[in-house]
Amino acid sequence: MTLLLDPPAWPAHGTVWSHLVSDTSLHELRSFARAQGVGDRAFDLDHYDVPAERYEALVAAGAVPVSGGELSRRLAGSVLRVPGRERRRASRDALLARWSALWGPGGTAVHDVGRDLVDRWREPHRVYHSRLHLADSLDALDLLVADGAPGSRWHAATALWFHDAVHDGEAGRDEERSAALVGTLLGPLAGHARRAGTGEPLTGHDVDEVARLVLVTTAHDPAPSDASGALVSDADLAVLGADPGRYARYAAQVRAEYGHVPDDAFRAGRAAVLDQLAGLPHLYRSPAAVSRWAAAAGRNLRTERAALRP
Incomplete structure (x- = not known):
């Protein structure tokens, strides 16, 4: 050391x-x-x-x-x-600007929710599931939409804001709590806040759809017809298809985030996660994501999996 x-x-x-x-x-x-x-x-x-x-x-x-x-x-x-350009796009001000861009003109309630979410993503125990991951996943979503991937960008982007808003290191339970947070924070805004672009008021259906999309990140296995779910799942997993250096940083961040777990237990748990991802019928669902990241993701997952063997 x-x-x-x-x-x-x-x-x-x-x-x-x-x-x-x-x-x-x-x-x-x-x-x-x-x-x-x-x-x-x-x-x-x-x-x-x-x-x-x-x-x-x-x-x-x-x-x-x-x-x-x-x-x-x-x-x-x-x-x-972490280069300066990544720090800047993951800064509190930059993220709050991206949150505000999802909403039409309104009162302070929407901005209060954004500040709450950013503060959650900046919790000190996080290493990988941090404001960097939020910025990365939002960037990945923008790439997919620019490539013509179908689905609701607004619902997908809002779901990405919430998808790791609760992160206590409990797989499954974290996603459930994050989905519940959607109702807690966005529910009171229904009928008052307006979505950017359409200008339509936020509805209870919108809130339910965002919560549903958060739960897609539990298994990353959206239904074939779930275009918005594919956007969320693919954007969340975009890091798997990064260049080898960026992927190595991701793997190092994950290990540090679970630093309280002994090495043997971590290797076993991490291997199970990699095996689950590798066992998905399709790691990425949208053709845009497959084209961008699938080949590199396969190489990265195999390399990390081999390194976990004692």
Whole structure:
């Protein structure tokens, strides 16, 4: 395990800060930080911000002191770095702008729901299921729609906002709670808020449809006739068809998010997830997604599955 720490040099909030990173394993980085009492709130996508008073203790615990330039080079050369362009499109302001674009002019209630959702996606225990994944899935949906994939973009986009809004690491239950949250947050807006584009008022049917689409992400097995379900499922799984480096970062993020799970148990559980995905009759349902991601996804899943074998 190699953990890198640059000198305190970044002023903010009345002190100066160091960056704690790993260029090989987010899991080891998070495990080390937690063992040293560095809270999850200090994690910022690919590094921890730690105040100057913690510097000596972290070095004594095993972090390797390096210059700021060396730390930046090592992180940039790894698959774990989150580039600035990804940070910007996953920022709170950028996401809130995307939420607002789904709605017509209205009161503050719609914006309050958006702020609630963004704050959920920014919860400190998340590593993969974070605001980056939300931005990625919305981008993937836009690509599918641009490629001519059928289905309701509005319902699919709104479902993606909710699909991991509750994420406690309980497969199945997380999706059920996220779907229930649709009714809690959007239900009171029915008859008042208006959907962008059509200008039509939000209806109870819209709320029910969004909740249904959230549940599609439980098994990623929408019915052949479910075009909107295919949009949601395909956008959620788009990362599987990423380039090898981006996929490696995704796999590292998943491992870190389940850092409390011992290695043997994680390998078994993760292998079961990969086998379930590989066993789907069709990983992607829309022709647009198949064309864009299916071949790369197959290679990525086989590579990760082989790496999980003891």
